[in-house]
Amino acid sequence: MSLVRVQNFSVSLDGFATGEGQTLQAPFGHAGERLHDWMFATRWGRAMLGRTGGSGGVDDAFARQFADGIGAEIMGAGKFGPPGWQDDPEWKGPWGSNPPFHTPVFVLTHRPRPSVEREGGTTFHFLDASPAEALATAREAAGGRDVRLGGGPTMLRDFLAAGLVDHLHVVVVPLVLGRGVRLWDGLEALERDYDVESTSSPGGVTHVTFTRRAV
Amino acid sequence: MSLVRVQNFSVSLDGFATGEGQTLQAPFGHAGERLHDWMFATRWGRAMLGRTGGSGGVDDAFARQFADGIGAEIMGAGKFGPPGWQDDPEWKGPWGSNPPFHTPVFVLTHRPRPSVEREGGTTFHFLDASPAEALATAREAAGGRDVRLGGGPTMLRDFLAAGLVDHLHVVVVPLVLGRGVRLWDGLEALERDYDVESTSSPGGVTHVTFTRRAV
Numbered sequence A, B: 001m002s003l004v005r006v007q008n009f010s011v012s013l014d015g016f017a018t019g020e021g022q023t024l025q026a027p028f029g030h031a032g033e034r035l036h037d038w039m040f041a042t043r044w045g046r047a048m049l050g051r052t053g054g055s056g057g058v059d060d061a062f063a064r065q066f067a068d069g070i071g072a073e074i075m076g077a078g079k080f081g082p083p084g085w086q087d088d089p090e091w092k093g094p095w096g097s098n099p100p101f102h103t104p105v106f107v108l109t110h111r112p113r114p115s116v117e118r119e120g121g122t123t124f125h126f127l128d129a130s131p132a133e134a135l136a137t138a139r140e141a142a143g144g145r146d147v148r149l150g151g152g153p154t155m156l157r158d159f160l161a162a163g164l165v166d167h168l169h170v171v172v173v174p175l176v177l178g179r180g181v182r183l184w185d186g187l188e189a190l191e192r193d194y195d196v197e198s199t200s201s202p203g204g205v206t207h208v209t210f211t212r213r214a215v
């Protein structure tokens, strides 16, 4: 059965998944790269950047599940570009000509536009649809494989609140960001439907996995 | 040099250190006992309740530092009793005749009252004073030993914001409480002054320690 998965989703100790003041130069606002330093220190993360080296431990073991068995991604408009990208008809996302997804990607936005095909198997489709409808569309495109929810926090919260997530991998980074967009708001008692496991790493972060309980 | 320490301070994934609706029967409101289940599953925690058994692993190793080298505690009015205790001249705290502190305890309140001596070495003193003033008083009473900050979150936040804390032991419990009193608000970039370490335990929680960097 195809699962709905969240991988490598980083939050601060105070629950922020992005900082304040998102721009093209600073996609995470005042948080800078600090929420994802752990990932780019791994072998998998460095390879993503075309580099060698990196750690091969538990951070790497989690990070590299990013693409395993994934057939499609759904992301929010806030991940696809900085505020205002919808006004730029040429905007194709911040990832260059060969984005790291290599599957269909469904971008949730209230201002949809025609699909954009990129190199390496990534095609962006734009949807104005409820979480459940978007998921049905992405599932069909995934051809039996899993669907990854890419974030940001606003769209992820909606999918969690709607009970649509089977596997949630959150990485708690010991920073106090203070401002930005929070993940956990409105999700009281989320843990009840999941088996929860916490694994801290020598890299200093803690991987918290929520695995939906068998019914 | 005498340190200011916080031990066994539990917060949810979303940063709440207590739930909503604190009463005498439910000192943590809707959170119930869930923030401290990890502690009462340890050998040290069970001994506190007069029981035997319990785990002897990393949770226990952290928990039992509670009293080591401590000469005084400072706590907030919200820990000393449920809302309204100041209207009851007979109120002596929720811990019975032999409270678990065994040192002088300074209760911060805007409505101070005469000191109360209990069995086992615990005396409650009531202070209307700034964090720095309260600390000076507690340090003197501690006679060269460390001062523990007992919480709750409101007073702890004030002491952290004032830069008065040397060692902070926070236990992240993988619950989404959704409401209550948050610890991290107003503490942006707290990590900058500390070495931070995260240790998850087989019991399912994560111990995050902030140790103030040598200047």
Ligand SMILES: NC(=O)c1ccc[n+]([C@@H]2O[C@H](COP(=O)([O-])OP(=O)(O)OC[C@H]3O[C@@H](n4cnc5c(N)ncnc54)[C@H](OP(=O)(O)O)[C@@H]3O)[C@@H](O)[C@H]2O)c1
Residues within 6 Å of the ligand: A008, A009, A010, A011, A017, A018, A019, A022, A027, A028, A029, A035, A075, A076, A077, A078, A079, A080, A108, A109, A110, A111, A127, A128, A129, A130, A131, A150, A151, A152, A153, A154, A155, A156, A158, A181
């Ligand atoms: N911490 C991490 O691991 C992580 C992961 C991914 C992204 N991020 C960061 O998160 C930030 C973006 O997150 P965010 O919370 O601001 O935004 P987001 O969740 O990416 O996107 C939210 C926006 O998507 C559109 N949208 C959402 N649901 C929709 C629906 N059902 N139908 C139509 N449109 C819908 C709306 O935009 P419109 O109304 O404008 O169309 C909405 O404002 C960025 O800074 C990104 O870098 C962090």
Ligand SMILES: NC(=O)c1ccc[n+]([C@@H]2O[C@H](COP(=O)([O-])OP(=O)(O)OC[C@H]3O[C@@H](n4cnc5c(N)ncnc54)[C@H](OP(=O)(O)O)[C@@H]3O)[C@@H](O)[C@H]2O)c1
Residues within 6 Å of the ligand: B008, B009, B010, B011, B017, B018, B019, B022, B027, B028, B029, B035, B075, B076, B077, B078, B079, B080, B108, B109, B110, B111, B127, B128, B129, B130, B131, B150, B151, B152, B153, B154, B155, B156, B158, B181
């Ligand atoms: N998670 C944990 O490990 C942990 C640890 C300890 C306690 N708790 C829980 O935390 C809750 C209490 O926390 P809280 O944040 O509500 O309250 P709190 O921090 O215990 O106390 C705050 C109150 O103390 C008084 N106060 C604080 N600073 C003062 C100052 N400088 N001068 C004079 N008075 C001062 C004020 O009360 P008045 O103005 O009313 O006098 C203030 O409202 C309880 O539910 C308790 O069970 C949790």
